[in-house]
Amino acid sequence: MTQEELKQKVLGLLDEQKVGTLATVEQDRPHTRYMTFYHEGLTLYTPTSKKTHKTDEIEKNPHVHILIGYSGEGFGDNYVEIAGTATLTDDQELIERLWSKDMEKWFKGKDDPNLVILKIEPTSIRYMNEGSQTPAQLTL
Numbered sequence: 001m002t003q004e005e006l007k008q009k010v011l012g013l014l015d016e017q018k019v020g021t022l023a024t025v026e027q028d029r030p031h032t033r034y035m036t037f038y039h040e041g042l043t044l045y046t047p048t049s050k051k052t053h054k055t056d057e058i059e060k061n062p063h064v065h066i067l068i069g070y071s072g073e074g075f076g077d078n079y080v081e082i083a084g085t086a087t088l089t090d091d092q093e094l095i096e097r098l099w100s101k102d103m104e105k106w107f108k109g110k111d112d113p114n115l116v117i118l119k120i121e122p123t124s125i126r127y128m129n130e131g132s133q134t135p136a137q138l139t140l
Contacts, residue, residue, distance in 0.1 A: 001133050001136060003138065003139055006127055006136050006138050007042075007138055009078075009127055009130070010042070010080055010125055010127055010138055011039075011041075011042070013068065013069050013078060013079070013080055013127075014037070014039045014042075014044075014068065014080070015039075017068050017069050017071065017079075018036050018037055018038070019034060019035070019036055019037070019068075020034070020035065020037055020066050020067050020068030020069070021033065021034055021035070021066065021067045022034075022035045022046065022054070022064060022065075022066055022118075023064060023065040023066070024054050024057040024058055024061070024064055024086075025057060025060075025061045025063065026053065026057050030065075031053070031054075031057060033054065035048075036102075037066070037068060038098050042122050042125065042138075042140070043119065043120065043121055043122070044066065044082065044084070044119075044120040044122070045094070045098055045117050045118065045119055045120070046117070046118045046120075047095075047098060047103055047106075047107070047115060047116070047117055047118075048116060048117075048118055049106065049107070049114045049115065049116070050088075050113075050114045050115075050116050051114055054118075055088055055116065055118075058086045058087075058088060058118065059088070062085045062086050062087065063083070063084075063085060063086075064083070064084055064085070064086045064120060065081070065082070065083050065084075066080075066081075066082040066083075066084065066120065067079060067080070067081055067082075068080050068082070069128075069129075070129075076129055077129060078127065078128060078129045078130045078134070079128050079129060080125055080126065080127055080128065081124075081125070081126040081128060082120070082122050082124070082125050083122065083123050083124045083125075084120040084121055084122040084123050084124075085120070085121050085123060086118050086119065086120045087118070087119050087121075088116045088117070088118060088119075089116065089117050089119055090115070090116050090117070091117070092110075094117055094119075095110055095115060095117060096110060098117065103115075122140060123140065124137070124138075124140065125137070125138040125140065126138070
């Protein structure tokens with residue numbers, strides 16, 4: 001599979017699958033939790049509160065790892081492994097673009113002072129579980 005075909009497969013999976021795991025580093029150990037992800041191209045975004053452990057962990061060590069895909073249909077479900085660098089942003093324009101009613105479970109609204117967005121710039125992406133063509137490394 002060409003790099004362009006691989007990129008389209010990754011983007012297609014990111015369009016379909018919104019829930020994945022985000023791993024950060026806490027006291028030199030991995031700490032993983034489920035998150036909802038949005039993307040623009042290969043850049044990932046996920047809303048969170050300033051008052052969470054993950055924001056503290058990312059400020060100390062911005063290296064993160066994400067798994068998205070594997071919908072539970074069986075052993076052959078495809079998924080992506082993404083290593084990246086995370087930053088925190090309270091950019092109101094970005095919050096406006098990403099905002100959904102579902103976020104009201106955790107935030108008072110788009111202007112909630114605790115709402116921040118984690119922006120994850122990938123450093124490596126591996127596409128997994130699609131037969132003999134995988135794992136496939138996307139060149140960034």
